[in-house]
Amino acid sequence: DADVTQTPRNRITKTGKRIMLECSQTKGHDRMYWYRQDPGLGLRLIYYSFDVKDINKGEISDGYSVSRQAQAKFSLSLESAIPNQTALYFCASGAASGANVLTFGAGSRLTVL
């Protein structure tokens, strides 16, 4: 099994719908992250969490919310999806100490029509 698992891998939805992307990790990491990838823009940080009780906004948090249900689970929600939220979303985890090495999931491709 993958160290970081994202579900769903692909999702097509309509404008205004609520969408949840889920992430779980088996690395035992304290830190979890949600990134968004767009062509030409690289990876941009949406939200990050350093432990279960810690949630922080990244550079592009507007229109998104997150929930850290447990050390191993970090979900991303779009309360009312809009077309410019069409993108590839990555969850990642990292250890609290040592190098800032991130382990990424395989990505969730979201299309908002």
Next chain:
Amino acid sequence: GENVEQHPSTLSVQEGDSAVIKCTYSDSASNYFPWYKQELGKGPQLIIDIRSNVGEKKDQRIAVTLNKTAKHFSLHITETQPEDSAVYFCAATYTGFQKLVFGTGTRLLVSP
């Protein structure tokens, strides 16, 4: 805050040639510079990293160089192979910040 610029956005080479990807960063406090490789349909994976107390680091066919004065760091791939074809991301951060700031990515295509 930190800003990382990455060039080129696309790079095409013939198998066996060398490939160089360059990044610049803005925050002089940054002291950790990783490189991630993203293969088609997969998430990015760390391939090499360098800390600011080192000027160069090698791992088989890949190497990274760092120029702290100029705030530049580069990824060098020698003897490229088709399996090197992927998107490569540079990133920067500093101790205590714990957030990686990524560059915009370079799509490398190695033709047989």
